[in-house]
Amino acid sequence: MNWRSEAIQVWAFVVRNLLMASRNLFFFFELLFWPIVGVVSIGFMTRFLHLTPETTSFVMIGTIALSVSQVAQLEVSYAVLLDVWSKSVKHQFMAPIGMRHMTIGSWLVGMLRGTIIFMVLAALGWWAFGFNALAAGPGAVAIFLFGCFLNAWVVGVAVCALITLYGTRAEAFAWASVNLVLVLAGIYYPVSILPAPAAAAARTIPLTYFLDAYRAHYGFASEFATPVTTGLALSAVYVVLAHAAFLLTIQRARRTGLLLKLSE
Amino acid sequence: MPSPASDALAIDARDVAKTFRSGWLRRRETPALRGVSLQVRREAIVGLLGPNGAGKTTFLSILATLVTPDAGTARVLGHDVVHDAARVRRRINMASGRPSFLWSLRVAEIIAFYGRLYGLAGKPLTRRVDALIEQFELTTHRRAQYNELSTGLKQRLALAKSLVNDPELLFLDEPTLGLDPDVSVRVRQHIRDLRRERGMTIVLTTHYMREAEELCDDIAFIKAGRILAHGTADDLKRQIGLGDVIAFRLDRAPEWLGRAPGVLRCVSADGWVECTVDEAEKRLPELLRAFYGEGVEVRGVQVREPELEEVFVELAK
Numbered sequence: 328m329n330w331r332s333e334a335i336q337v338w339a340f341v342v343r344n345l346l347m348a349s350r351n352l353f354f355f356f357e358l359l360f361w362p363i364v365g366v367v368s369i370g371f372m373t374r375f376l377h378l379t380p381e382t383t384s385f386v387m388i389g390t391i392a393l394s395v396s397q398v399a400q401l402e403v404s405y406a407v408l409l410d411v412w413s414k415s416v417k418h419q420f421m422a423p424i425g426m427r428h429m430t431i432g433s434w435l436v437g438m439l440r441g442t443i444i445f446m447v448l449a450a451l452g453w454w455a456f457g458f459n460a461l462a463a464g465p466g467a468v469a470i471f472l473f474g475c476f477l478n479a480w481v482v483g484v485a486v487c488a489l490i491t492l493y494g495t496r497a498e499a500f501a502w503a504s505v506n507l508v509l510v511l512a513g514i515y516y517p518v519s520i521l522p523a524p525a526a527a528a529a530r531t532i533p534l535t536y537f538l539d540a541y542r543a544h545y546g547f548a549s550e551f552a553t554p555v556t557t558g559l560a561l562s563a564v565y566v567v568l569a570h571a572a573f574l575l576t577i578q579r580a581r582r583t584g585l586l587l588k589l590s591e
Numbered sequence: 592m593p594s595p596a597s598d599a600l601a602i603d604a605r606d607v608a609k610t611f612r613s614g615w616l617r618r619r620e621t622p623a624l625r626g627v628s629l630q631v632r633r634e635a636i637v638g639l640l641g642p643n644g645a646g647k648t649t650f651l652s653i654l655a656t657l658v659t660p661d662a663g664t665a666r667v668l669g670h671d672v673v674h675d676a677a678r679v680r681r682r683i684n685m686a687s688g689r690p691s692f693l694w695s696l697r698v699a700e701i702i703a704f705y706g707r708l709y710g711l712a713g714k715p716l717t718r719r720v721d722a723l724i725e726q727f728e729l730t731t732h733r734r735a736q737y738n739e740l741s742t743g744l745k746q747r748l749a750l751a752k753s754l755v756n757d758p759e760l761l762f763l764d765e766p767t768l769g770l771d772p773d774v775s776v777r778v779r780q781h782i783r784d785l786r787r788e789r790g791m792t793i794v795l796t797t798h799y800m801r802e803a804e805e806l807c808d809d810i811a812f813i814k815a816g817r818i819l820a821h822g823t824a825d826d827l828k829r830q831i832g833l834g835d836v837i838a839f840r841l842d843r844a845p846e847w848l849g850r851a852p853g854v855l856r857c858v859s860a861d862g863w864v865e866c867t868v869d870e871a872e873k874r875l876p877e878l879l880r881a882f883y884g885e886g887v888e889v890r891g892v893q894v895r896e897p898e899l900e901e902v903f904v905e906l907a908k
Contacts, residue, residue, distance in 0.1 A: 329710075331710075331712075332710040335707050335710050335711070335712040336707060336708055336710065338707060338712070339704055339707030339708050342700075342703075342704065342707070343693070343696070343700075343704050346695075346696055346700060347693060347695060347696070350695040350736075351695060409693060410693075412694075413691055413692060413693045413694055414691035415691045415692050415693060417652075417655075417657050417685070418685075418692070418705065418752070419708070420657060421655050421656055421657050421680055421683070421684075421685060422680060422705065422708040422709065423677055423680040423681045423708070423709065423710075424708050428708075578659075581656075581657065581658055581659045582658075582659050583611065583612065583613070584611050584623075584649070584652075584658055586657050586658070587648070587649075587652055587657060587658060590687075590691065591689075
């Protein structure tokens with residue numbers, strides 16, 4: 328493996344996604360508008376319900392995690408979506424690159440955008456609702472963000488796989504997949520209140536563990552013995568599985584001719 | 592193990608078959624290729640002709656590793672397109688007459704993006720992008736976004752992008768589709784230059800017979816997933832047996848002319864009688880002698896080979 332060449336091919340997607348993001352008003356809405364609307368509306372709801380500062384922090388951590396994960400996940404999905412929208416899929420898939428270049432390059436931009444949105448939402452949460460998202464310290468924040476980004480990588484690659492399996496019909500998954508996480512991963516409530524089958528499903532989502540670990544810094548008892556390690560291990564498994572699924576769907580798309588259809 | 596003879600080939604496709612299947616409940620099968628064999632020597636320009644839906648683009652896509660064949664083998668530059676696709680991809684590229692790129696990237700950025708996919712970076716990438724922009728006369732548009740470009744500029748950009756890795760084999764899918772005549776002429780000149788200056792092998796699909804005749808050393812005619820004829824334009828004309836056309840301007844057309852030996856058919860138009868004959872060299876003196884014997888005055892004679900378009904029409908029937 329030629330590492331320089333690998334880095335250049337990953338960098339190609341970093342530059343591409345950054346340029347596209349910088350020239351699209353729609354991307355601006357994704358980056359700032361919806362996440363801010365989310366934090367503001369949830370913040371006011373906590374006031375209306377007269378939640379304690381502790382419970383408010385519980386909900387705000389979930390809201391911020393959801394926004395950060397979604398922004399980063401959408402960016403990973405753009406690894407394929409941008410080419411589907413521009414009907415240039417074939418150029419990418421006849422170049423000597425692997426899917427790792429596409430997904431890692433897009434993920435790096437996703438992490439950048441996710442970090443920006445985290446900083447914005449943290450500032451907004453502190454200013455508007457007195458919630459300090461950085462109170463856990465830099466190490467905990469870094470692990471929390473990395474967990475969100477890993478979750479985003481897995482979901483984003485899974486969306487890429489769905490698009491190369493079903494074509495443009497699967498586009499909606501890019502935005503809808505976050506709702507599954509919303510219900511199961513304990514964004515607004517602890518996983519322990521879920522019915523047993525849903526709680527079992529929640530335990531298969533890495534974000535559940537990273538949220539649990541981060542909330543422990545705000546005084547909430549951890550529901551899991553080693554949440555960070557478990558979250559990282561689960562993420563590693565899912566990253567491999569998602570990439571395997573993506574590889575299989577690309578191979579299938581070459582068989583079915585979908586790569587051609589997506590370029591017409 | 593490829594033979595030395597096959598090393599001289601840029602493409603060696605044998606019995607390539609592909610059927611597209613769709614639908615979950617009601618399965619539909621669309622056979623696209625039914626055993627296509629084609630050998631293309633290096634540095635040749637080969638044209639794939641055929642009606643819409645004949646399988647040209649599918650065949651090109653298999654050779655470009657975008658689609659996997661169901662049966663048969665295809666070797667490109669000595670590598671199997673299925674089992675050694677990564678090696679093939681480094682050495683080929685493709686441009687389409689219906690280009691599509693990311694809408695808000697600029698001309699230079701699009702070429703640079705694809706350059707990076709082939710491992711170019713830093714000064715070599717900058718030099719390559721600048722050279723291609725200059726070569727395809729895109730200098731004044733280098734900062735224009737893709738969605739602001741005209742059709743002709745998009746096609747020139749597609750050609751520039753297709754050369755970013757300096758490919759040994761280039762696939763062009765209808766490269767002059769919808770272009771103004773003057774732009775088409777320039778694009779054809781670029782294609783000729785690529786072979787002359789870089790020794791590139793080029794396989795192109797086109798609907799323009801003149802383009803195929805002008806550019807291609809060999810032409811393969813595909814219909815319903817099969818190659819019906821393959822050879823030079825002259826070979827094809829001979830294979831189809833369309834004969835030669837002798838056009839006479841006569842004071843009167845004798846009624847026996849359509850039945851004369853070697854005359855396949857006669858048509859009158861605009862004061863000319865066009866006779867399709869099996870061999871003009873042999874039949875022209877015979878007919879002139881017969882006209883002289885009957886006192887028919889010959890005011891003009893033209894001899895021409897059938898157009899490739901006529902071959903196309905005949906084969907597409």
